[in-house]
Amino acid sequence: MAGAVVVDGLVKRYGAVRAVDRVSFEVAEGEVFAVLGPNGAGKTSTIEILEGFRSRDGGTVRVLGIDPADQGASRRLRERIGVVLQELAVEPFLSVRQVLTRNAGYYPDPRPVDEVLRTVGLEHKADARVKTLSGGQQRRLDLGLGIIGRPDLLFLDEPTTGFDPSARRGAWDVVRSLTGGGTTVILTTHYMDEAEALADRVAVMSGGRIVAEGTPGSLGGRDTGEATIRFRLQGAGGRPPLPAGADVGPDGWVTVRTDREVEVLAGLTTWAVREGEALPGLTVERRTLEDVYLELTGSQPASDAREAGGNREAGGAPRAGTRAARRVPDRGAGTPGTTADGGRERTARP
Amino acid sequence: MSVAAGLAGHRRGSLRMVGRQVYYEQLGFWLNPIGAVFTVGFSVVFLALMGAAAGDARVPFLPGIREIQYYTAGFLAYGVMSACFNNLAISLVVRRETGLLKRLRLSPLPAWAALAAVVVNALVVSAVQILLLLVIARVGYHVAFPRQVAPLVVTLLVGGVCFSALGIAVSTLVPNQEAAGPVVSIGFFALLFLAGLWYPLRRGSAMARFSAYLPVRPMITAVFRPFDLGTGGSGWAWHDIGVMAAWGAAATVVAVRRWRWAPRRG
Structure with missing residues (x-):
């Protein structure tokens, strides 16, 4: 076309x-x-x-x-x-x-x-x-x-x-x-x-x-990256099979971040059926477009953030790079180009 | 089709395009009651009031000339200047800052056609004012019409074009729409005061000599000439017309150099 x-x-x-x-x-x-x-x-x-x-x-x-x-x-x-x-x-x-x-x-x-x-x-x-x-x-x-x-x-x-x-x-x-x-x-x-x-x-x-x-x-690889599984434990049927790093809160909410979500879910639902657990509030989420956007626009190297601080567009509005860099200071600085869709993403960085 | 016929067709198309745009400019102007009243009504009401106040009084240093005769000529000049300078400058600042100019620039209407329509619209509003003022002066105060029509028409037309250029130039110097009214109007009224619009200014006085090289005074004195208000001789005030044209040329240079379609704010 x-x-x-x-x-x-x-x-x-x-x-x-x-x-x-x-x-x-x-x-x-x-x-x-x-x-x-x-x-x-x-x-x-x-x-x-x-x-x-x-x-x-x-x-x-x-x-x-x-x-x-x-x-x-x-x-x-x-x-x-x-x-x-x-x-x-x-x-x-x-x-x-x-x-x-x-x-x-x-x-x-x-x-x-x-x-x-x-x-x-x-x-x-x-x-x-x-x-x-x-x-x-x-x-x-x-x-x-x-x-x-x-x-x-x-x-x-x-x-x-x-x-x-x-x-x-x-x-x-x-x-x-x-x-x-x-x-x-x-x-x-x-x-x-x-x-x-x-x-x-x-x-x-x-x-x-x-x-x-x-x-x-x-x-930003949001279709293939890490997924977040959440549910609430309510019964006394024992502890479900959870991978290492799963977070069980005092209110019973369990959060699992994994890139092997099918495997984790299979184990979890098999256990729930056996134990009669309903797993209320069960959700499986990937990063939203907004999450990816914030990561991408907030992950500029410090040199860019410095440049952006004094940068103005035609209308004179201050550039937002500095603010965004402050907002997400610790996420993948210098690695804004990791997409999982065949490298469509590009950076113009030399 | 021959080249000449093609060019003639193109010219007709361009004229039609500008004419159509002028129609919508006119609609926009007259449908805005405040703009129309302030631009047109102001000169008309002031002439009527000053005529009533002057009665049959004579200008002391222009033997035989009635004050209302003096004011009529002055307000004809004022009518052109208010439409072509004051109103045009303010409206262009507002249009620029609200994004109207940007939208126009992004449309297929050529820039020259858009600007020509704005200027022609100001000239049409001026012509309406002139007709109203002449009718009021004639019917209400028995003011004699100008003896030489051609010099009057040419002077008003040249003045209209020059003050339009000044209006466009000044609009490029005003940073935002909040400042447009005060900046343009205060400057304009100061120039009118110096030029002797509100009171007869004695020829040869220091103020008259000073303001003869500012743009407003030459416009007023050039409009007096065809009325033969004690100036005598030809109706053509070539020196005044030349001063106006010089201001118009200088304003055109400023306008071309500083013109922008996008808002300055932001």
Whole structure:
């Protein structure tokens, strides 16, 4: 499948600081690609370079076959992309229909306004002034403006921030219906469940680099790594067969961390059936995407953390690497590249 | 299709694009009651009040010229400046800081078309103000219309374009939307005071000589000329128009160098 987005060795500097440091990735047509990372990780700079909004200092970028830095092709590119910004940016005094109709006129083959109104659930608000909409409704209008031009590639920058749970599910359905029609989506979000629900692949950025890339289910080896088995012992049927290192709390809760969970469970359930134990609260969990994310973004070597301390992105926000490094100071420093999915993850560290 | 026909079609397409954008700019302007009242209503109400206060009084150092005649010319200039400078500068800061400019930049609408529509919108608002002011002056206070229409139209147009450039340039110097209103309006009203909008300024006075090289005074005196308010001779105030154009050119340089589509905050 052709790459809708191809990025190779992308570099962006602000003064002496490398906000984006030799980042490479590809996004296939029709794919949903999520970019995760703390504030200041370089996500916004990367996305804005892809959108043609910001210039780059190195590397090659092709978006729908077009170099976004090519001013001569910028209009052709913008006719084929849609952008949903983090900021709520719509003229307050125009009606919803007026705003959509105006923006539809910018594109060669726009979606009909009524279709967009239905898609984002604003048909009953078509003639309402934008300023009278609730925050969630305005975000839906934002989404409508992103898709009005029938984009081949849609950039979603934290699209459901401020949505209630039901509105989030609605927005996810819209995104799924778009990708079902072949639209490629690049998503940035701070919600791990959103990335898990929507993304085919995820890249985690930290300190201007991609520190991991893979499917949401396999990122950081979370599909094959250590599992945590928990249950509560309540009867007096004796002690179950537990591997060394199992933790039995005073309240009866037992926690077993193991990479041989099938074997442990087989022994445990055989024992429970024999002894008549119900094993209440039995769960088997792997690390969540959030666990993996925190490990990845918090496991930068000290040199990176020092660099990040003085680092600022275009908007001037302090980079979060230092904070993240403090939050998880002892986890695998210097080993951010251990995925178990065939080495999809990459680091740009020299 | 010949190259000439292709170019003509392209030009028509570009004009249509700007025209369409101006339509939505106009909608946005007039549907905002506070913006419309402050930009247009202010000059209209002030002219009416000053006309009522002046009665049939004459300007002491302009023999035979009624004060309302003086104020009418001044407020025509003011109308253009308030729409093209004051309102434009504030609105551009707000648009930049709320992300509206960024969104526009990410759409296929060319940057030149977006900015042209903003300037044309300001000129249209100015034209509406000018018509309202002339009607009020004529009907309410029997003010004579300008004797030379072409110099008046050209002066107002050049002034509109130059003050638009100044408005865009100043918007790039204001760091956030909270500062936009106070910074732009206080500077503007200080210049108006120096330029003698609120009271007849005697020609040759120190203040008149000083403010002749600031942008506002030349606009006001250049608008007086076609009314023949004791200035005599041609309706063309070439020196004043030249000073305005110089300010416009300098502002264009600043605007081009400092312009940004993204918010400064953050």
